[in-house]
Amino acid sequence: MRKVIQFSIYKGDLYYVAEGINIPVVTQGKTLDELINNLKEALQLFLEDEDLSKYDIQTNPAIIANIELNNLIYA
Template identity: 55%
Template sequence: MKRIIQFHISKGDKYYTAEGADLPIVTQGKTLDELAENIREAVELHLEGENPADFDIAPNPSVLMNFELPQIHA
């Protein structure tokens, strides 16, 4: 079972966007702090009333946010 729920983070013009790597969750925030709180809320709502084991997720998982940097020109 997975103990970590991963999200890919990208920055748009006005918002940071988070997309779940293993769960169909998408959310956004104006700051990274707001985004982190929105991710927490979205995960809680997604799993509310569900058995996490049905999603191959351990109870009380951690969240990992992977931030995508713009292209680097070397």
């Protein structure tokens, strides 16, 4: 069983978006701080009554988030 839940974070047109890689959770926020708070709430609601074995996830998993950066400025 996996010990982590993975998310991909990217900037959409208006909002930052977090999409679950190994679970069906998607949320958004105007700022990264708002996105993280929304992600915690969405995960809590999703995992509340869910059978984690259905997603091959252990109890109390860690969260790993990959952030996509666009338009890098080179020095």
